[in-house]
Amino acid sequence: MxxxxxxxxxxxxxxxxxxxxxxxxxxxxxxxxxxxxxxxxxxxxxxxxxxxxxxxxxxxxxxxxxxxxxxxxxxxxxxxxxxxxxxxxxxxxxxxxxxxxxxxxPANPGPPAASEVELAGLRAQQVETYDRLTHSLEAQNRLHEAAGNSAKLVMVLLSMINRLERRITDLTGERDQLRAAHVDPDALHHTQQQLARAHEQEQRAQWELSRAQEKQRQAEALAATVQAQITQLTDELDRLRTTTGADATENTPAPATTPASTTTDPVGDDFDQALTRITAVNDHGDQLLHGISADLHQEPGEDHDAEFWWVVQNNPPDNPLAIPDTTDNLKAKQEAAEAAGTAGDYRRAVKLYTDLVTAYTHRNGPEHPDTLITRNNLAHWQGEAGDPAGARDALTGLLPAMARVLGPEHPHTLTTGHYLARWRGEAGDPAGAHAALTGLLPDMVRVLGPEHPDTLTARNNLADWHGRTGDPAGAYTAFTRFLPDMVRVLGPEHPDTLTTRNNLAHWQGEAGDPAGAHAALTRLLPDMVRVLGPEHPDTLTTRNNLAHWKKQARGASRVRPRAPLPHAAGIPPMPVSAPLTQGAPLQAPED
Missing domain, CATH: 1.10.260 (434 Repressor (Amino-terminal Domain))
Structure with missing residues (x-):
């Protein structure tokens, strides 16, 4: 035979x-x-x-x-x-x-005994099946460990989220009491920072919880599939051993036993440290599941590997945003978000930037420069969308991280501080906005230079907040000193120079000189029409303000100017700057 x-x-x-x-x-x-x-x-x-x-x-x-x-x-x-x-x-x-x-x-003898070559072939197949079985058992042990770790993380995170929710409630009450008391601005600012940080930590904990739950589900699904393969391979080994009648379990590897598994905000620091460890465990789980999945379907052409193909293909990601984002994809999403905001679709910009923050956090970590920059831009559009308090709180929590990662005098850190001052004022604290810009401006002059566009913007806005705190004469004086620099640096007909002239006239009138305001606006309006056009919103605002100060100068009944944009002071202060962009990886300044 x-x-x-x-x-x-x-x-x-x-x-x-x-x-x-x-x-x-x-x-x-x-x-x-x-x-x-x-x-x-x-x-x-x-x-x-x-x-x-x-x-x-x-x-x-x-x-x-x-x-x-x-x-x-x-x-x-x-x-x-x-x-x-x-x-x-x-x-x-x-x-x-x-x-x-x-x-x-007797006339029907049995078949001849198998040759040594035939038995060697059988033995080789037994060894190959045994190796596959051993490999599957090892994978099963690792999967049980991953599922167990994820289950523990789920329990820890549920407890952490509960504690963070209580902390947010307590800090919100404390903030509201301090606001009502109007006695300790520093304590209020500190509490707002803690509250913003707690909100950020609660969102991060929710994100890690969803990751842990998904890791547990994936590990359990893979383990069940591996168990089915173990059962099949064990039976296959038993069948191959029928020649000798040896007990198929005598050399089958047994599954291994799974092993048991100086600051102003110390509570927040504890949460950050715990979340860092949790992120590391979740990341390890990602690597483990990816490695086992890749190993199991390394050669899908063979039957025993092809059985695992569906496990990898059909497992949903942790989150729709966990689908790998290439650099080009993220850049395209960022351009779409910025285009939406620039076009005035602030709500869409907020939604797109929210998705980008999640993607960058998952891809690079919560304190990667790109993640921090994207959080800055999200807060900016959140404020433009009508939520200045939310923008203020988000930036209050972001600014310390920017200073820690990039350095306190990095241009991006200074821009975030400028955003924070603006939205702090828009949220009802003009004195706080004025104080913040007063402290920030010297750093901008030293780091960026006195004629940098962002420095000029800060000077314009500081003068405006000066008036909105109840000192129109001081605002008029500041704008009077500021205007020549704008003319020298940008030119007399630059739109920002025209904005400064409008605001100077506004505070001149508010300081008690309506005739002077009327005269200044009379000179400004033809320039606005020529440069911006007769129907431009700023031109219409200037025209309306001119009528207002003309009547004021004549002693007529007061007619308030049309509210132009968020600021009541004629044309609003210039925007801080274009939202931050990501190019080459950012480096913290050297000591």
Missing amino acids: GLEAVMPERLRGGRPWGPIRADSAEARQLAEFLREQVDFSGRTLAQLAEQIHVSKSQISVGLAGKVPEPAFVTALIHATIPEPRLRKQRLDRARELLEAAAHPS
């Missing part, structure tokens, strides 16, 4: 059997019939051993060609054929074959 006659056969389900070592053709025919019944049932040898109360080694001997006892044949047929009528037919046939095997015909 040739080599192919005794090589393992692929029967039902593609699982192989070892060669039959029968002493007669009748014994071989019986073994083949009994194997067919096992394949028909779909049960593994381990399941059958438990059902008929014999060991797997005894089943292996009974299916390898040795003539079994009648009780074994009867029990095997009963276990594999549940339908009574078919069971009776198969049992009758099995008894006929058993009788023939017990009394073989």
Whole structure:
């Protein structure tokens, strides 16, 4: 008999059997019939051993060609054929074959014994199956560990979120009391910083919770699939060992046992440290699951690897934004967000920037410069969308992180401070905005230079907040000193220079000189029409203000000018700057 006659056969389900070592053709025919019944049932040898109360080694001997006892044949047929009528037919046939095997015909000798080459081929397949089984058991252990770690993280994060929610409630009450008291601006500012930080930590904890829950689900799904493969490989090894009748579990690796698993805001620091550790555990879980998934379907052309292809393909990501974002994709999303804000669609800009913050946080971490810059821009558009208090709170929490990561005098840090001053004033604290810009301006002059556009903008806005705190004469004086610099640096007809002239006239009138305001606006209006056009919103505002101060100068009844934009002082102060952009990776300034 040739080599192919005794090589393992692929029967039902593609699982192989070892060669039959029968002493007669009748014994071989019986073994083949009994194997067919096992394949028909779909049960593994381990399941059958438990059902008929014999060991797997005894089943292996009974299916390898040795003539079994009648009780074994009867029990095997009963276990594999549940339908009574078919069971009776198969049992009758099995008894006929058993009788023939017990009394073989002398004229019908059995097949020759397998050669050494044939047995070596069988042994090689046993070793390959054993290796796959060992690999699967190791993967299962790692998956159980990952699922256990994620389950622990879920419990920790649920507790943390509960504590953060209580902290937010307490800090909100404390902030409201300090606002009502109007006695301690520094304490109010400190509490607002703590509150913004707690909100940020609560959002980060919710994000890590969703990651942990998804990691647990993925690990459990992979572990269940690996268990199915382990069951199949164990049965395959049992079938291949039927030649010798050895107990298939004697050398099968057993699963390993899973191992048990100076500051002004110390509470916030504790939460940050805990969240950093949690992020590290979640990141480790990501790497582990990715490695196991990639390993399991490394060669999808082979049956045992292809079974895992669906696990990787069908697992949803932690979050829709967890789909890998390329640099080009993120840049395109950022351009779309900025275009929406520039076009006046502030709500869409907020939504797009919210998505970008999540993407950058997941991709680079919460304190990567790109993440911080995106948070800055989100807060800017949040304020433009009508939520100045939300923008203020977000920037209050962001500014310390910008100073820590980039440095307190990095241009981006200075810009964030400028944004914070603006939205602090817009949220109802003009004195706080004035104080913040007063402290910020010297740093901008030193770092950026006195004629840098952002420095000029800060001087314009500082003068405006000076007036809005109740000192119109001081605002008029500041704008009078500021205007020549604008003319020298930008030119007399630059739109920002025209804005400064409008605001100078506004505060001149508010300081008690309506005739002077009227005269200044009379000179300004033709320039506004020529440069901006007659229908431009700033031109219309200037025209309206001119009518107002003309009536004031004549002593007519007061007619308030049309509210131009967020600021009441004629045309609003110039925007801080274009939202920050990301180019080459940002570096913190050297000491």
